[in-house]
Amino acid sequence: MLQITDLVKRYGSGDPVLKNLDLTVEGESVVSIIGSSGAGKSTLLRCINKLVEPTSGSIELNGLELTGLHGSRLREARRRIGMVFQGFNLVDRLTVMENVQSGRLGYISTWAAVTRRYPKEDIRRAYELMERVGIAHYANKRADELSGGERQRVGVVRALMQKPEILLADEPTASLDPKTSEQIMALLRDLARELSLPVLINIHNVNEAKQYTDRIVGMRYGRIIFDGLPGELDEDAMEKIYSGSPAADRATAEPARQAS
Numbered sequence: 001m002l003q004i005t006d007l008v009k010r011y012g013s014g015d016p017v018l019k020n021l022d023l024t025v026e027g028e029s030v031v032s033i034i035g036s037s038g039a040g041k042s043t044l045l046r047c048i049n050k051l052v053e054p055t056s057g058s059i060e061l062n063g064l065e066l067t068g069l070h071g072s073r074l075r076e077a078r079r080r081i082g083m084v085f086q087g088f089n090l091v092d093r094l095t096v097m098e099n100v101q102s103g104r105l106g107y108i109s110t111w112a113a114v115t116r117r118y119p120k121e122d123i124r125r126a127y128e129l130m131e132r133v134g135i136a137h138y139a140n141k142r143a144d145e146l147s148g149g150e151r152q153r154v155g156v157v158r159a160l161m162q163k164p165e166i167l168l169a170d171e172p173t174a175s176l177d178p179k180t181s182e183q184i185m186a187l188l189r190d191l192a193r194e195l196s197l198p199v200l201i202n203i204h205n206v207n208e209a210k211q212y213t214d215r216i217v218g219m220r221y222g223r224i225i226f227d228g229l230p231g232e233l234d235e236d237a238m239e240k241i242y243s244g245s246p247a248a249d250r251a252t253a254e255p256a257r258q259a260s
């Protein structure tokens with residue numbers, strides 16, 4: 001379970017971009033985060049995977065407090081969090097298998113990584129996952145020979161190789177055509193179920209959020225102002241999420257409705 005309590009993030013001396021935010025994500029649910037550009041969606045994900053340190057508040061993943069960690073404890077904590085990126089973040093000149101195995105880098109010796117002598121169990125797991133997402137036949141192809149959808153499947157397998165306790169996806173379909181985009185969303189939803197993995201997806205495409213996720217969290221300038229089931233995201237809620245400006249929002253805050 002991911003439990004975020006009273007989270008504040010301020011860059012430098014500016015206004016906070018996350019304002020006393022509370023969010024709980026449990027079990028195998030797929031939660032999408034929607035909101036205008038600048039609402040703080042990426043910052044929220046970055047606080048969770050510790051690319052930025054929150055200004056205050058608490059982020060607990062299955063009982064482990066993630067804020068304030070450094071050094072080896074931070075590296076250990078990061079392994080618990082899988083990350084899928086908009087631009088896939090693959091190494092183009094490496095093969096699919098090498099990219100996938102980079103998800104295990106924190107676990108195996110540098111020697112094993114440099115010589116590409118992956119542990120048998122890691123190779124078995126890689127093939128199992130690649131098979132599952134339909135890219136096993138590309139194992140020895142260079143990553144840059146794959147299509148966008150195939151590359152994102154590599155990104156997903158790489159994230160799963162580290163056996164994460166939660167998967168964070170930052171605009172995972174924004175670089176893909178509509179059909180491929182839907183396939184990747186369906187894949188993330190299905191994997192969440194199969195692996196009992198909570199998935200948190202930052203997404204601009206509201207239709208995909210409605211169709212492929214269990215719960216939608218709507219942010220407006222650092223606050224969660226909607227938290228509900230896809231069917232509850234009506235025009236009124238959309239208007240609230242996508243209207244306003246940072247200045248107008250400084251004055252007022254509306255409490256979020258909790259998902260039932």
Ligand SMILES: Nc1ncnc2c1ncn2[C@@H]1O[C@H](COP(=O)(O)OP(=O)(O)OP(=O)(O)O)[C@@H](O)[C@H]1O
Nearest residue numbers: 011012017035036037038039040041042043044204
């Ligand atoms: N490293 C940074 N330094 C200073 N300000 C930042 C930094 N990163 C983000 N911000 C600011 O924080 C606010 C929230 O940005 P963030 O990228 O989290 O929003 P977002 O909802 O993900 O937007 P988008 O949908 O465009 O990606 C914005 O005003 C942005 O300019």
